[in-house]
Amino acid sequence: MASSLLLVLLHHSPPLELLLACCFFLFLFKYLHLKPNKSKRPTNWPIVGMFPTVLANLDNIHGYLTDLLRECGCTFYFRGPWFCGMNFLVTCDPANVIHVFNSNFANYPKGGEFSEIFDILGDGIFNADDESWRSQRRKAQILTGHSQFRSFVVTCSREKVEGGLIPLLGRLAERDAVVDLQDVFLRLTFDMTCSLVFGVDPGCLSIEFPTVPFARAMDHAMEALYVRHIVPTPCWKLMRWLNIGKEKKLAAAREVMDEFVAQSIARSRGHGGRSLLTSYVNNEEQEYDDKYIRDTTVNFMLAGRDTTGAGLAWFFWLLSKNPKAESKILEELGELLKKKEAHEQFFPVVFDTEEVAKLVYLHAALCEALRLYPPVPFEHKCPVREDVLPSGERAPPGRRIMFSTYSMGRMEGVWGEDCAEFRPERWISERGGLRHEPAYKFMSFNCGPRTCIGKDVAFSQMKAVAAAIVCNFRFEAVEGHVVKPKPSVILQMKDGWKVRIKKKNHYLQA
Structure with a gap:
């Protein structure tokens, strides 16, 4: 028939x-x-290649890639539709990571393809290569490492947690309202990052849950950038030329972001302050034009806002599934709390970032959450010259290599047979100190020369938020609500995390 x-x-x-x-x-x-x-292993169909398998598994793409890489020994060659430039290696092999990101770093610049996909970042540090990148990184390291800026981070974190986050969660607890906790954390980190970068608190974190144009523009930008990763390049370029779909939203988002930055630059000229924007605008050693400042600040915003917010959401979701880990964090905080005055031991309890900086178990639990749910679930590189990866695959010039950081955290050969478990103890040495794990197997903050400059800032913010919440609140998940990763450039929860918030009258009450 x-x-x-x-x-x-x-x-x-x-x-x-x-x-x-x-x-x-x-x-x-x-x-x-x-x-x-x-x-x-996906079928390699005529014309369309393995692309149908990607579409069929798009809703669970990170889980599918993990299973595929586990079956294939950590590296797989994906063949996309013919003539669309979508053939690439997918790997989570630590040997390949250290080779590409460190040992042979010079052969794997970001390149033109990367900067074209992320064109909204302009010529900023994430798109830059060679001397431009080195110059930008040196300047950023000096500014973010300065004692004045470090002090500013401490102040901003304390003020936003004590004056914004804790009161908001308290009011939501009194209302017994259902709230998307991921949305709360993204609003929190947006305000905190705006304060550090621009010296402005946009008030995104408030009981009204307002729509802030700049924040919404960043959301639309992230959605469009993800689409550029999963559709053939000619398709999204055609959409950009026709100004339709996600590309139309991206263009509109860029206008909103550029206008916000331009207004912030104009407001900062000649005025004092400790924000990164002020440091660039009023720099006495070197004058930077508005485009350079625009690209730099947008790069900082995209790096600091979504990653930290998503990391906090996954951390508390994992903590809700592992009450023993929460109890150990409470014990650790209890020792710290003994040093405070008696009147500070009741609601609300808030810590400075300096107070919680050396807490071992809290740091270990955050690392464990980042291992299982890295905010940036994949990285990609292209070689300039012919190369052979340690896993044996050829890498001719222009060959796209995708590194799945999500999958790496779930490989038995990398993290042991209990790799799927949330076990902070793996980060603690026999002497009770923090155990160092090399960046080529723990890539949440990248690896090699491009290791994230804001790593210490991110940890200090997360610790301040985590300590305050663990002491003051507990969360009851809404029955039937499913939490799973969202296919995106940033590893967020697809439908958020719906919870009811309950106050703890005393920090020792579970």
């Missing part, structure tokens, strides 16, 4: 319809005549 239908189509169909019909019958033959196969 199938052969008769095919003959009819061959006789009557125009060329395009005939092509579609042939693809359909190839698909039908594959699944009707071959034995069921539990392998995760």
Whole structure:
């Protein structure tokens, strides 16, 4: 019967319809005549390559890639649709990571393809290569490492947690309201990052949950950037030229972001302050033009806002599933709290970032959450010159190599048989101190020369937030609400995390 239908189509169909019909019958033959196969390896179809498998697993793409890489020994060659430039290596092999990101770093610049995808970042540090990158990184390290800025981080974190986050959670607890905790954390980190970068608190974290144009523009930008990763390059470029779909939203988002930055630059000229923007605008050693400052500040915003907010959401979700870990954090904070005055031991309890900086178990628990749910779930590179990876695969010039940081945290060969478990103890040495894990297996803050400059800032913010919340509140998950990763450039929860918030009258009450 199938052969008769095919003959009819061959006789009557125009060329395009005939092509579609042939693809359909190839698909039908594959699944009707071959034995069921539990392998995760995708079929390499004519014309469309392995792209149908990506579409079929898009809702769980990180989980699918993890299973695939586990089956294939940590490295797999993906073949996309013909002539679309979507062929690339996918790997989570630590040996490949250290080779590309460190040992042979000079052969793997960001390159033109990367900067074209992330064109909204302009010529900022994440897109820059060679001397431009080195110059920007030196300047950023000096500014973020300065004692004045470090003090500013402490002040901003304390003020936002004590004056914004804790009161908001308290009011939501009194209302017994259902709230998306991920949204709360993203609002918190947006305000905190805006304060550090621009010296302005946009008030995104408030009981009204207002829509802030700059924050919404960043959301639209992230969505468009993800689409650019999963569709053939000619497709999103055509959408950009036609100004439709996500590309239209991206263009509008860029206008909003550029206007906000321009207004912030104008406001900062000649005025004092400790924000990063002020440091660049009023720099006495070197004058920077507005485009340089725009690109620099937008890079800082995109790096600091979503990553920290998503990391906090996954941390508390994991903590809710592991009450023993929460109890150990409370014990550690209890020792710290003994040093405070008696009147500070009741609601609300707030800590300075300096107070919680050396807490071992809290730091270990945050690292464990970042291992399982890295805020940036994948990285990609292209070699300039012919290379051979330690895993044996050839890497000719221009070959895209995708590194799945999400999958790496779930590989038995990298983290042991208990790699899927949330176990902060793996980060603690036998002597009770923090155990160092190399960046080539723990890539949440990148690896090699491009290791994240804001790593210490991110940890200090997360610790201040985590300590205050653990002492003052507990969360009850809404029954039936499913938490799973969202396919995105930043590893967020697809539908957030819906909870009810309960106050702890005393920090020792679970």
